């Protein structure tokens with residue numbers, strides 16, 4: 007790729023970083039690890055995305071939002087390609103994204119050692135008061151990617167973004 | 171048989187399993203025993219329907235005749251569905267629902283574990299994606315098996331009854347036919363005997379811990395692979411398919 011091409015592709019990545027996850031509006035689709043690749047040929051853009059959870063209803067909206075964002079910025083031909091492999095994982099989430107989640111009140115994914123019976127990990131601390139004295143209330147939270155916890159110190163319930 | 175046709179039927183079978191079980195679970199939406207479990211069941215339902223979409227999309231692609239995931243889900247009749255009998259059984263009480271989900275989740279887990287080594291790239295990708303979700307379903311439903319089994323006298327009694335009633339549909343999960351056999355030989359489909367072995371081992375351990383007995387001498391009902399279903403599937407399809415059949419080609 008030439009320098010000019012790289013900067014053109016970078017411009018698209020910059021635009022995509024303005025597309026937020028509709029269910030967690032503090033994180034963008036790049037930080038979520040949903041965007042796998044962007045290619046630009048002439049004026050045609052292909053964006054390769056990978057779904058988070060198989061049935062996540064936000065995926066259709068994300069694909070539409072990406073398309074609209076690029077079209078609004080002059081890219082008339084936008085193609086969204088969905089790939090399954092390699093499967094999406096929260097390991098792709100940046101530290102910056104995790105900090106944003108926490109500030110938003112969601113405990114970020116936190117892998118625990120080698121406990122095989124618990125592949126989703128446990129929250130490091132309560133996002134409200136930083137206490138590590140937390141308790142699982144429900145395996146499922148407000149969206150498929152989260153579980154519901156409660157803090158035993160400040161008594162606030164909070165979502166935990168499960169390792170996946 | 172043409173390999174494409176065999177693979178088409180295989181994907182249809184797996185896709186139908188998730189679709190029908192997912193639809194059954196969605197019937198609990200707004201009726202769960204308490205809010206958290208209502209959300210859990212509908213979230214599992216969402217995962218299943220999502221997995222079903224991937225499989226039916228692939229089946230549609232393989233059919234090569236313009237079929238789509240929607241026509242497969244909404245315009246086929248009872249006899250064309252290949253889902254296992256276990257998936258279509260009515261929800262009953264929470265013990266029955268959880269027993270169905272548990273037995274199915276463990277089956278799905280071992281199935282996808284095998285398919286993660288499939289020689290078919292697409293099936294492998296679907297399996298690798300789905301197994302992460304299914305592992306969590308196993309964990310959730312498995313914990314309920316323990317809670318109900320070791321809970322009160324009433325919860326134990328109901329869970330044991332549920333296992334007694336549902337067990338007869340489990341053998342049907344591992345049915346195989348000529349077209350599946352050719353796919354197994356090529357390393358594309360999972361060997362149902364391997365899946366059965368791993369399934370039974372996990373289920374036996376878990377039920378033992380839950381102080382629930384596995385019924386013996388149960389007459390096993392089979393036939394879903396030939397499109398022979400229990401009477402319940404027709405009613406389920408009637409409800410699931412009514413909108414697309416009443417308003418053909420309509421879009422959201």
Ligand SMILES: [Zn+2]
Pocket residue numbers: 132133134135136137157158159160161162
């Ligand atoms: Zn707290």
